[in-house]
Amino acid sequence: MRPSLRIIIPLIVVAVLVSLGAWLFLRYQATDTEENEQTTISSQTDIVDQIDIESLPTERYSPTEDESDRDNDGIPAEEEEKLGTSDLRSDTDSDGLTDKVEIEKWHTDPTKKDTDGDGYADLFEIMNGYNPSGEGALQQ
Structure with missing residues (x-):
């Protein structure tokens, strides 16, 4: 070659x-x-009426005589153990709602910051008028 x-x-x-x-x-x-x-991206946003801040729980729990309630949230230590909540912190999941308020008023899981798993903390949903336990707006 x-x-x-x-x-x-x-x-x-x-x-x-x-x-x-x-x-x-x-x-x-x-x-x-x-x-x-x-x-194409849809930019449609639903507008929801804001919840009145005055209606949010403001009650504070004063120290109780019950020595089994070390975090003074109104739930005895024995019940906290059954529920899986902390007996040293009144807000186990640190979402801004006390364990007792989550259980009695909102029926949310006090051990999960976001009960319904949608990415928004329970208190954030309540303050914005959404149901913290599932889809949709709060039923008042």
């Missing part, structure tokens, strides 16, 4: 591979752009 062909053939192969790579790259970019242009 002639020395000039030893140089020309590899150059042609490299040129073909570079051209193929550039063509694939440009084709991918064009497809990606077309997909982005066709994407």
Whole structure:
């Protein structure tokens, strides 16, 4: 084989591979752009009446004579053990609602910051008029 062909053939192969790579790259970019242009996003938002802050629980629990209630939340230690709540903290899940209020008023899980698992803390949902135990607005 002639020395000039030893140089020309590899150059042609490299040129073909570079051209193929550039063509694939440009084709991918064009497809990606077309997909982005066709994407539509719905921006519809439901407006919900805000809950009156005055109606939120404001009751505080004063220390009790019952020594079995170490966190003074009104739930005896024996019951807290059954419920899985902390007998040292009145708000086991730190969501801003005391365990007793969660159990008696809102019927939410005092061990979960977000009872219904929708990504919003129970107190946040209540303050914004949503049901902390499931879908929809609060039923008042």
